[in-house]
Amino acid sequence: MKMCAQDIEFTLIRSDRKTADIVIERSGDVIVRAPAGLDDEQVRAAVADRALWVHRSLAEWEDLNSSRRHRPLVQGQGFFYLGRSYRLKFVTDADVPLRLKNGQWELSGAFFGREGEAATRKAFRDFYIAKGVQIFTERVRSLAPLVGVAPGEVTVKELGYHWASCGVGGALNFHWKTVMAPQTVIDYIIVHELCHLHHRDHSDAFWNEVDKVLPRYRERKQWLRINGAALDL
Ligand SMILES: [Zn+2]
Structure with a gap:
């Protein structure tokens, strides 16, 4: 499920775990895994708590991916x-x-x-x-x-x-x-x-x-x- 908190758009995945976990996928998507017991408001609060970290990680992701480029098929490439x-x-x-x-x-x-x-x-x-x-x-x-x-x-x-x-x-x-x-x-x-x-x-x-x-x-x-x-x- 797509959700949003503090300008952060993320995909929520419910799983049987004890705490919420946030990762930035290689695609640049933000994935939040949360225990079934947390309601949506609590999930948003958990993401908001880590907003600084998420924004910093996304900026870093942008940086790392700026090196991604299509290599033209030319002699010497x-x-x-x-x-x-x-x-x-x-x-x-x-x-x-x-x-x-x-x-x-x-x-x-x-x-x-x-x-x-x-x-x-x-x-x-x-x-x-x-x-x-x-x-x-x-x-x-x-x-x-x-x-x-x-x-x-x-x-x-x-x-x-x-x-x-x-x-x-x-x-x-x-x-x-x-x-x-x-x-x-x-x-x-x-x-x-x-x-x-x-x-x-x-x-x-x-x-x-x-x-x-x-x-x-x-x-x-x-x-x-x-x-x-x-x-x-
Ligand atoms: Zn692994």
Whole structure:
């Protein structure tokens, strides 16, 4: 339900929790989770209490997202892969639409000319998904025993404003854009999701679990917060 308090528009989600919790989603939406026992007035009061924090967080969100931009598909344009930027080069003798070779993205000029921009961006996405499935499957296999869980199937796909999600039966989904991030950050995203198989929330117990496997997870989490918006085509 959409509500408003002190110029803050937010979505209210009722859940069986003890206290109200406010988060700014990666989309910039303000989400308030509140116990069923709080009435709407009390929820508004709780948001008003934290209005300063919410406004500051939204300003910070604006800042971080100003780096989000569409990268034109032109010769020399940089696109990320595993934390490094590689330049785009149009080639005439390609047998695939797109590949990463000798430290450059090689894009078939014929493909681009024939199929256009949308299909070319899809070729990038397909590339990240194909590589991502290999990378994530292998890293999940290595990291799962450290967390002490047995996850299900690994999928790499479009997840909107979520980096990852886990489903029933321990199926793990990762956003194809995470393949642009450094391997250390990918490991953090994986461990984060694996720890959700123990704890479905972001409680202290959950973060303790993450800390046990990745004692330096905070800097990776911070990296993702600051650079996340730039992980895009
Ligand atoms: Zn989480």
